[in-house]
Amino acid sequence: MNDSMKIENRWARAFVILLLTLGAIAMLFPFFWMISGSFKTIREITSPDIIWWPEEMQWDNYTTVLTMKTNPFGIYFKNSIIVAVANTVFTLLTTILGAFAFSRLEFKGRDKLFSILLATMMVPSQMYIVTNFITITRMNLYDSLWAQILPYTASVFYIYLLRQFFNQIPDQIYLAAKVDGCSDWKYLWKMMVPNAKSSLVTIGLFNFIASWNAYLWPLMVTGRIEKRVLSIGLKYFASDSGTDYHLMMAGATIVVLPLIVIYLVFQKYIIQGIARGGLKG
Numbered sequence: 001m002n003d004s005m006k007i008e009n010r011w012a013r014a015f016v017i018l019l020l021t022l023g024a025i026a027m028l029f030p031f032f033w034m035i036s037g038s039f040k041t042i043r044e045i046t047s048p049d050i051i052w053w054p055e056e057m058q059w060d061n062y063t064t065v066l067t068m069k070t071n072p073f074g075i076y077f078k079n080s081i082i083v084a085v086a087n088t089v090f091t092l093l094t095t096i097l098g099a100f101a102f103s104r105l106e107f108k109g110r111d112k113l114f115s116i117l118l119a120t121m122m123v124p125s126q127m128y129i130v131t132n133f134i135t136i137t138r139m140n141l142y143d144s145l146w147a148q149i150l151p152y153t154a155s156v157f158y159i160y161l162l163r164q165f166f167n168q169i170p171d172q173i174y175l176a177a178k179v180d181g182c183s184d185w186k187y188l189w190k191m192m193v194p195n196a197k198s199s200l201v202t203i204g205l206f207n208f209i210a211s212w213n214a215y216l217w218p219l220m221v222t223g224r225i226e227k228r229v230l231s232i233g234l235k236y237f238a239s240d241s242g243t244d245y246h247l248m249m250a251g252a253t254i255v256v257l258p259l260i261v262i263y264l265v266f267q268k269y270i271i272q273g274i275a276r277g278g279l280k281g
Contacts, residue, residue: 034256037249038062045245061250073251075226076233083148083218083229084211090153091207092200098154099162100188104174114163117156129217136221147221148229152211158203165199166192201269209259230255 037045038061040054065073101107102114132151141147169192177187193200215231222228234255237248 031256031260034249034252037246038253040246040249042244042246045249058246061246062254065247065250065254071233071236072225073230073233073254076228076230077254079145079227080212080229080231083145084208086145086149087152087211088204088208090149091155091158092204094154095158095162095203096188096193096200098159099166100184100192102159103163103166104192105184118160121156129220132217133220142221143223143227144221145227148214148218151217152214155207158207161203162196162199165196169195198269201266205262205266205269208262212255212259 036053039057039059040051041058044051044054065071067074102110136142136147136151141150173191174187177191182190213231214229218229218232219235222232230251234248234251237244237251
């Protein structure tokens with residue numbers, strides 16, 4: 001490699017690094033502004049001049065948010081944990097069973113049924129939100145945590161994702177297990193699930209984040225304060241008399257922080273799950 005090619009490679013590498021740095025700054029800036037605003041006074045955050053960091057850290061903003069009686073974030077946080085965890089557990093269960101059925105079990109119309117399920121992914125979720133609301137109301141589950149959990153305990157996309165991974169496990173292993181007298185149920189939990197750990201962690205994290213950030217559906221099916229979740233609680237910092245932007249920023253930080261921590265802890269599994277699970281055919 002001559003000197004001119006080395007110089008070109010260095011410039012190309014420098015350009016890529018610069019581009020990625022600018023992208024990282026653009027992605028991280030909203031988080032910086034949110035955290036900065038959560039420590040500001042209402043005067044600083046509404047000032048026409050840009051104040052990058054507060055003169056004095058207002059830790060009372062977080063205390064106020066967590067102890068408010070009219071907008072109790074403690075109750076919202078507990079409800080969000082219950083809803084997100086329950087939704088994730090049920091979704092993982094239905095995903096595992098569905099993916100195994102469509103990848104290993106032989107039954108009439110299996111492939112056609114799976115194609116129909118995949119076709120439903122093209123239907124926007126807003127199209128069936130009304131029917132879900134009617135169903136929840138008729139089941140007398142309105143204004144309950146179950147109303148926020150049950151409608152989203154299955155995902156065709158997650159079933160498809162896990163099925164793709166299950167299909168990578170050779171059929172010979174399954175046939176050998178059947179010859180040895182292993183039942184489908186035992187084979188699923190002893191062989192398939194342990195090997196799909198990274199994919200299952202990825203699916204669980206994606207579902208947890210989606211459930212944690214859900215806004216429209218929880219807003220529709222809850223009325224009492226005791227049943228609200230964090231994403232709905234942020235709405236009530238704004239009123240006709242004004243918006244408490246400093247408290248809203250503190251509340252938003254409380255909402256986002258658990259997701260950031262979870263992602264940093266499990267990012268290795270997310271990358272492995274996507275790389276191995278595949279969007280391979």
